[in-house]
Amino acid sequence: MKDIENREDVVKLVDTFYDNVLKDEKLAPVFGPSAEHWEHHIVRVYNFWENWLFQTGSYTGGMMWVHMERHATHPLTTELFERWLAYWITCTDTLFTGKNADFVKSKALEIGQILNAKLNGNG
Numbered sequence: 001m002k003d004i005e006n007r008e009d010v011v012k013l014v015d016t017f018y019d020n021v022l023k024d025e026k027l028a029p030v031f032g033p034s035a036e037h038w039e040h041h042i043v044r045v046y047n048f049w050e051n052w053l054f055q056t057g058s059y060t061g062g063m064m065w066v067h068m069e070r071h072a073t074h075p076l077t078t079e080l081f082e083r084w085l086a087y088w089i090t091c092t093d094t095l096f097t098g099k100n101a102d103f104v105k106s107k108a109l110e111i112g113q114i115l116n117a118k119l120n121g122n123g
């Protein structure tokens with residue numbers, strides 16, 4: 001198994017991750033309102049991870065606000081964060097191994113903890 005080496009690998013990871021998330025009965029409804037602009041959403045997520053891994057400058061921020069806004073109509077509970085992270089870690093481990101794979105897992109955990117603390121006040 002190889003590491004995450006380029007944007008193509010990021011796309012593969014993010015697509016596989018959402019294949020799982022959108023089949024999850026608790027997570028899928030949170031993404032329901034995103035369906036009509038899915039392409040826009042997913043490209044931003046590719047950019048987000050590509051930027052963290054390869055410093056491409058392709059993501060310019062605003063993710064906190066996006067989650068706060070959705071939280072107002074579809075609460076992003078601690079339980080949902082745990083499920084989200086479990087899929088992210090499982091998908092990464094299924095597809096890749098190495099320094100970058102480790103990085104995206106630990107970065108997701110770190111950001112997830114910050115978001116969860118901000119939204120649910122228990123961090």
Ligand code: HEM
Pocket residue numbers: 027030031033034035040041044045048061062063066067070076077080081082084107108109111112115
């Ligand atoms: C409970 C866990 C989470 C849920 C349910 C969730 C859900 C969502 C939703 C509904 C959106 C908006 C999609 C749209 O544009 O319509 C979004 C955007 C996004 N999420 Fe999450 N999220 C979670 C955790 C995380 C974590 C831990 C990360 C990163 C480590 C993350 C990264 C992103 C990014 C990069 C975007 C795009 C933001 C933008 O458009 O600028 N999410 N998420």
